[in-house]
Amino acid sequence: MTRALDSGNVSLITSDHVPYVFFVQLDFSQPLRVCSAGYSMDWNGSTWLGLGALGSIEPIQEQASLEATGVRLALTGVPTEYVAIMLAEQYQGRPCRIWFAPLRWDLQLGYAPIPLFSGRMDVPTIDVGDTASITVSAESKMVAWDRAKVRRYNNEDQQSRYPGDRGFEFVPQMVEKQLMWGR
Known part of the structure; x- marks a missing residue:
């Protein structure tokens, strides 16, 4: 170094x-x-x-x-x-x-x-x-x-590390969400 x-x-x-x-x-x-x-x-x-x-x-x-x-x-x-x-x-x-x-x-x-x-x-x-x-x-x-990194980028993993953080709360709803842009 x-x-x-x-x-x-x-x-x-x-x-x-x-x-x-x-x-x-x-x-x-x-x-x-x-x-x-x-x-x-x-x-x-x-x-x-x-x-x-x-x-x-x-x-x-x-x-x-x-x-x-x-x-x-x-x-x-x-x-x-x-x-x-x-x-x-x-x-x-x-x-x-x-x-x-x-x-x-x-x-x-x-x-x-x-x-x-x-x-x-x-x-x-x-x-x-x-x-x-x-x-x-x-x-x-x-x-x-x-x-290997043992992180699961989901709400349960986030809550185990940072209780009360709501950053991943709505991730499951976003997986198949269809967005219509421009309306």
Whole structure:
């Protein structure tokens, strides 16, 4: 995947010393936003919890062909309230995003972070102590490329997803309807 880098990021990356930070967002009902800095950072209208040593992120593989790739990341020092959220809700298939950001000399963001990965979460492994360690696997959206879509564009399917929506209510009447134009 080709990435367009602005001139500011290019100058930061090509300098002699490149401090950097990773941003990771896992979309639970209350999104978990963490970064690899030792302090919390504000970016994109949110505060990203600084975990220090984020844990680990496996190398992100990129393919020139249409092929599904995945990433495995371990987050350490996660607040235990997120463990309760993970145990109480269905999160498999929800978005997982990772960004990389080179930092300025004062260890602050100079330019917009570079998106590295966007995919869907799989089942994580959770170790709980004073804080939690979460190991998450995520797969790119290409994993569902050849999977059949299970949508029926009828009123019952629409009601199961969006109760009260009347967009498909009259579809059965329209199938054999004869319309006389110009009268």
